[in-house]
Amino acid sequence: METPESPPLRYAANLKWLFTELPFLDRFAAAAEQGFDAVEFASPYEFATGTLRQALQREGLVQILINTPAAPPGQQGENGFACIPGQRVAFREGVRRALHYATELDCGLVHLMAGRVDPQDSPEAAQHVFRENLAWAVDAAKGSGVRYVLECLNQTDAPGYFFKGLDETVRVISGFTPEQVGLLFDAYHCQMSGENVVEAYRQHAAIVQHVQFADAPGRHEPGTGEVPWSALGQCLRRHGYAGWVGCEYRPLTSTVDGLGWRSSV
Numbered sequence: 001m002e003t004p005e006s007p008p009l010r011y012a013a014n015l016k017w018l019f020t021e022l023p024f025l026d027r028f029a030a031a032a033e034q035g036f037d038a039v040e041f042a043s044p045y046e047f048a049t050g051t052l053r054q055a056l057q058r059e060g061l062v063q064i065l066i067n068t069p070a071a072p073p074g075q076q077g078e079n080g081f082a083c084i085p086g087q088r089v090a091f092r093e094g095v096r097r098a099l100h101y102a103t104e105l106d107c108g109l110v111h112l113m114a115g116r117v118d119p120q121d122s123p124e125a126a127q128h129v130f131r132e133n134l135a136w137a138v139d140a141a142k143g144s145g146v147r148y149v150l151e152c153l154n155q156t157d158a159p160g161y162f163f164k165g166l167d168e169t170v171r172v173i174s175g176f177t178p179e180q181v182g183l184l185f186d187a188y189h190c191q192m193s194g195e196n197v198v199e200a201y202r203q204h205a206a207i208v209q210h211v212q213f214a215d216a217p218g219r220h221e222p223g224t225g226e227v228p229w230s231a232l233g234q235c236l237r238r239h240g241y242a243g244w245v246g247c248e249y250r251p252l253t254s255t256v257d258g259l260g261w262r263s264s265v
Contacts, residue, residue, distance in 0.1 A: 009233060011262065012038035012064045012244040014212070018255045025055055032059035034259060040065040040246045042111075045097065049104035056105065063107040064244045065149070065184075065210060069094035070113055079153065080113020082137075083130040083162040085121055095137045102146045109210055111184055112137060112148040114162035130162060134172070138180045149184035149209050154192035165193065166200055173207055182209030188248070191216035191227050198231045205239035214249030221249050222261040229261075 013019070013036040019027040025047070031039055037060070044052055044066050056063055068091075071077030077084060081091040098110050112134065117126045137148060150173060152163040163169045166183075173181050185208045190197045201208070213232075215225030222229045236245075251258040 007242075009236060009241075010038070010244050011036060012040050012062075012246045014246050014248040015039050015041040016043070017214075017248050017250055021254060025051070028055040028059045028061060030255070032061060034256065035262075036061070038062040038064045038244050040244075040248075042067040043069070044101050044105065045069055049101055052101075053105055063105040065109045065111060065246060066098060066101060066105070066107055067111040068098045068113050076118070077115060079158055079161055080115040082112060082133045083115045083117060083126040085125050085129050087115075088129070088133065091133050092136065092140075095140055099141060099144055099146055103144055108146060110141075110146055110148050111151060111210075112181075114150065116158065116160040117162055119160070126162060131172070134181070138176060141180070147179055147209065148181045150181060151184035151186055151212075152189060152193070153186075154189045156192055157189075166190065166195065166204060170204055170207065178207065178209070183207045184210045184212065186212040186248070187227055187232060188212070188214040188216050188219055191225075197227055198235050201232065201235050202239065205235075205241070208241065208243075210243055210246065211236065211241065212246040212248040214247075218252075219250050220252040221247075221258045223264075224252055 013031040015024065015027045015031065019030040022030055028039065039061050068080060070080050077087060077090060081087040081094060102110050114130060117123060150169050152166050152169045153161040155161065155164060169183065173183055183204055185201055185204065187197050190200050214220065215222050215227050218225050
């Protein structure tokens with residue numbers, strides 16, 4: 001995958017998915033020990049910002065990405081609140097909290113979770129609420145140095161998720177500047193949605209702010225599924241991707257035993 005003309009891809013350990021053999025706060029040291037320089041995870045909100053900042057600084061790690069708050073599984077808002085009529089207060093309180101955590105952790109990206117469209121709500125109502133909430137969130141982030149990323153989740157894992165395809169996600173992003181909103185390109189969700197992963201990245205490379213991956217199906221490490229990793233990596237580098245690649249996969253066995261892909265991808 002590597003060529004003399006371009007630097008190697010940089011991988012960030014997703015601490016929600018990796019090193020789960022350990023208590024959460026011990027995963028920072030485990031990631032650093034395995035050669036990771038950066039981490040990401042969806043929800044920092046179970047811990048004080050000072051606790052997380054200390055863990056990052058102790059291990060010399062950079063926090064790359066967090067999500068806006070979501071409700072517990074099985075409840076309305078489990079994939080975010082942005083598109084849900086009647087949840088503006090929860091959404092805005094969550095954005096304020098996310099911006100606070102992001103600035104305290106020197107984290108430049110916040111994944112703004114769109115949420116699932118309730119079958120009782122019209123798609124038009126969800127669209128209106130989402131666009132209104134996104135515009136509000138962009139305004140709230142002014143001067144913070146934080147930008148939002150939007151992601152399309154596949155409809156098998158997240159049925160009813162607001163963004164049902166990359167093209168729809170990109171149309172929303174096109175209304176904002178790159179400093180405000182960009183694309184979170186997730187190879188797993190792309191593959192699970194029936195897209196050609198390499199072609200999809202090539203088409204949208206100009207607005208990609210962050211990349212995440214897992215193989216598909218199964219959501220395990222590279223080499224366990226059908227994603228064409230070598231071709232995808234070449235595509236990322238050919239288009240000058242300089243960001244981090246988030247390892248958001250479920251190890252097939254243990255985290256450490258499953259890291260061998262890094263020497264071959």
